[in-house]
Amino acid sequence: MPAEVQQGFGRAASVLAVIGASTTGPMRASDIARATGLGPSTTARLLATLDELGYVAKVGDMPGYTIGTTVLRLASEGLNQxxxxxxxxxxxxxxxxxxxxxxxxxxxxxxxxxxxxxxxxxxxxxxxxxxxxxxxxxxxxxxxxxxxxxxxxxxxxxxxxxxxxxxxxxxxxxxxxxxxxxxxxxxxxxxxxxxxxxxxxxxxxxxxxxxxxxxxxxxxxxxxxxxxxxxxxxxxxxxxxxxxxxxxxxxxxxxxxx
CATH class of the missing domain: 3.30.450.40 (GAF domain)
Known part of the structure; x- marks a missing residue:
């Protein structure tokens, strides 16, 4: 696996981990960037991709992100297996x-x-x-x-x-x-x-x-x-x-x- 692809997976995983660990509800992009140590533009690109794929989601008009339905579906499938x-x-x-x-x-x-x-x-x-x-x-x-x-x-x-x-x-x-x-x-x-x-x-x-x-x-x-x-x-x-x-x-x- 190319290093840049592996790095991309790692960054996406860190974003998901931070959002999943939130105890205060949806997280703003700026808070995610701060918690992961990623730059604002990198965080924004990752969130856009993860949102498109259903790994993260916005709740109504709220400004933050939560774990998306794709993660919930995969978790359910993993449990059932x-x-x-x-x-x-x-x-x-x-x-x-x-x-x-x-x-x-x-x-x-x-x-x-x-x-x-x-x-x-x-x-x-x-x-x-x-x-x-x-x-x-x-x-x-x-x-x-x-x-x-x-x-x-x-x-x-x-x-x-x-x-x-x-x-x-x-x-x-x-x-x-x-x-x-x-x-x-x-x-x-x-x-x-x-x-x-x-x-x-x-x-x-x-x-x-x-x-x-x-x-x-x-x-x-x-x-x-x-x-x-x-x-x-x-x-x-x-x-x-x-x-x-x-x-x-x-x-x-x-x-x-x-």
Whole structure:
């Protein structure tokens, strides 16, 4: 691929990333240029092309840009082609409806996790979807499950120094290794205010045909409500849902604990 073409793709990707990360609505071209470090004329040309192709769009008479329908269509197609999403979607939705809490399915993407499914129960309404969003691995129940097949050396290289989000966040690789051993023995992970205060969650690993961890499913919500409903019972619900998804993915043998 010629260098100038590769550079063009990179610039377009950076523009889309900045627009997608906006938390204040549509972004003006000047703000996009500032955030990407591109010149105003380069930014204007990229936006014109991306707008023509449907990757970005203007909302009514507003001056800024948002992610366009082409990106939404591609994201939907990508999810529908993903076997974990196909097998877990109905089960996660039923889990959210039955428990009343958020049910999430995630896979590992490098040193982060990415949400593939997100359903809200009556106790956990949100104004946004978690699908496509990422979270740190070491500070979430989902992430702990997704790290089960890694060694401590692999985690050190993958995660490096562990960011701390609350007083309960696992802060060292040694502590993470001890926590993952508990998760292996229990068959499930708990996240108790490690990423955000007032939040509690439980998760179980989803395994592929060969028994390796390919995803994880969680139940999460407000600390007081989850404790009121019983974290042990909700953990059993998550483990059962993970087992059903694993069977749907082709797992036919039991997985032994180390």
């Amino acid at each position: 993903n076997p974990v999403h196909r097998e877990s979607r109905a089960i996660a939705e039923e889990l959210a409806n039955r428990t009343g809490f958020s049910a999430n399915v995630a896979v590992r993407d490098g040193n982060r996790l990415i949400y593939l499914c997100h359903f809200e129960g009556r106790h956990a309404p949100k104004s946004h979807t978690m699908i496509g969003m990422s979270q740190p691995l070491h500070a979430s129940a989902l992430g702990k499950c997704l790290l089960l097949d890694t060694t401590e050396d692999e985690r050190r290289e993958l995660l490096g120094e562990l960011p701390v989000y609350t007083a309960a966040t696992i802060a060292t690789q040694e502590a993470l290794t001890r926590e993952l051993e508990r998760v292996r023995q229990a068959g499930a992970a708990v996240e108790d205010q490690e990423l955000a205060l007032g939040r509690l969650g439980t998760a179980a690993p989803i395994r592929g045909p060969e028994g390796g961890v390919v995803a994880a499913i969680s139940i999460s919500g407000r600390l007081s409500l989850l404790r009121e409903h019983g974290i042990d019972r909700l953990t059993e619900d998550a483990v059962e849902a993970a087992d059903r998804i694993s069977v749907g993915l082709g797992l036919i043998t039991a997985v032994a604990h180390d």
